[in-house]
Amino acid sequence: MFAKIFYYLKFIFYALVNIPRDLKGALLYHKIKHKLKYYDQSNCSLQQVFSDLVKTQPDKVLFHFNNETLTFKQFDLESNQVANLFSERFGLKKGDCVALFMENKPQFAVIWFGLGKLGVITALINTNLRQRSLTHCIQVAKPKLVIYDTELEEAITQVHADLKLDLIKHGEIKQNLNQKAPRLEDLVKQHSDNFSAKEEVKGSDILMYIYTSGTTGLPKPAIIKHNRYVAGGFSFFDTAKLSKEDVFYVTLPIYHSNAGIIGLGAGLVSGCTLVLRKKFSASNFWKDAIKYNCTVFSYVGEICRYLLNQPPSEIDKMHKIRLCIGNGTREYISRDFWNRFGVKCYEIYGATEGNVVLVNNVGKFGACGYIPLMNRFIKIMPCFLIKMDENLEPIRDKNGFCIQCEPGEKGLIVGLIQKTTKSEFSGYANSSEATNKKIIDNLFRAGQKAFNTGDVLVQDWNGFVYFVDRLGDTFRWKGENVSTLEVEDAISKRLNSIEVACYGVEIPGQEGKAGMIAIITSSDIDLKSLQEGIQKDLPQYARPVFIRLTPSIEHTGSLKAVKKQLVQDSFNINLFNDKTFYFDTKDQVYKILTQQVYEQILNQNFKI
Missing domain, CATH: 2.30.38.10 (Luciferase; Domain 3)
Structure with missing residues (x-):
């Protein structure tokens, strides 16, 4: 009786204390909801939203990239050429799909945006994928063709025979392994930059597939509709109280939703200028921020930690960045980031x-x-x-x-x-x-x-x-979601179907969880051969950091591996007698995990 009364009094107290915050949050939520209701009712596509920006600020810079610029109008015209090319030459139409396998560059967005004008869906493929994983992610989207970056030509060549799809390359030709694949830059020149849609594209139509490991197995293409993309762009823009004068620094892969929707959406939906970098660089981060007068950036926890690990510099607070938007920062990281750089983390x-x-x-x-x-x-x-x-x-x-x-x-x-x-x-x-x-x-x-x-x-x-x-079948490492099923399947096949259990383990000083596998075997394995297979079959972020050889593990009634004890054991070799290996990043080989190395890892004196 008294416990119940105390509970309700406590509940009422905290509810009242937080009324100012909750009221502001509710007003913001309903403001965004009202704005999105308008776009829901008009059912307009992303391209229609962007066209309003082109009319009001045609000459404003949309992209800064490698000392080059692309204005809103130039972006629109180039995407028109892409739309005309794939409509006239390749006969693509609304509902078709194209797989895009490309590094960060403005043309990445130009391509999927142009295809979106036709109502064509673009599957954004993770550039870290190789062989089996790459084949799976392309095939599951059922594309008509694949557009790839010439820097990734070797990877696409390895799976071309399995894909049985037409290829189009983009970028400077180096190896030219696929000589029959035409170059996109040469093709678009032959088409007009004036586009007129044959079919109406609506907000409820699918714009793209962005892959996610989810919690139920192999990577799956999540459906992103036009209205969902617009909602993402507006929501984060309003929540962070950004304006069109903000300059958004994008260093994360734009095939993911973090940079692809939050980052690019700030430009394509809300009219900000974007500074795009091919890959994140801790040593050049603040230099770029100062050079381009950046005011906001998107992050994953690893980025904040990498920046904090850089030696203190006089330019740490010479930038104009006031906030960053992302996920994965721990409490002490976001606090240290604010204290050192004066940047708020909007987790x-x-x-x-x-x-x-x-x-x-x-x-x-x-x-x-x-x-x-x-x-x-x-x-x-x-x-x-x-x-x-x-x-x-x-x-x-x-x-x-x-x-x-x-x-x-x-x-x-x-x-x-x-x-x-x-x-x-x-x-x-x-x-x-x-x-x-x-x-x-x-x-x-x-x-x-x-x-x-x-x-x-x-x-x-x-x-x-x-x-x-x-707690599902994924964990996060190096800014990527790792599918345990994908890892288990790849390694089990290499070991002639020996049972493998994959799980994530925490390492002091590291964001996310490192991959660890338990191989159920009573004998030794050919570690060198396994490593070669791992490097061939799995993207770098999914490769196990630790390998444990164990004679048995617990199973459920349906013969599913119970990983609870394995997770609790982690890589603590003092809790079990199984032979355990770690991946030595310096020598690039798996080595036996000794007590000395184990303690060095715990004390953060060993690079993993």
């Missing part, structure tokens, strides 16, 4: 394919956003933390409905599926099975559906939300 939570987006724009270090406590009773935001069992399945009450978590209780975050741009779940391309697996039925009432993020978060009494873990 966000979200998934490429999901309908849950949280933003910490109030400066609470360590939090990835906030959900008002009153959201439990008054549905201010369409996302909730629900109770779960150890298998990440929702726990239900006697009526079969999900149960909301209490403050301080870890829970599964889910997003209510509604018929609005911000709350719909479009799912994955060509896979209704994978899409349906992400949907929770009968959330709080019969017929109510929600998107299952597969992520575990916790909310404190002030409503701030903190990321706990991704």
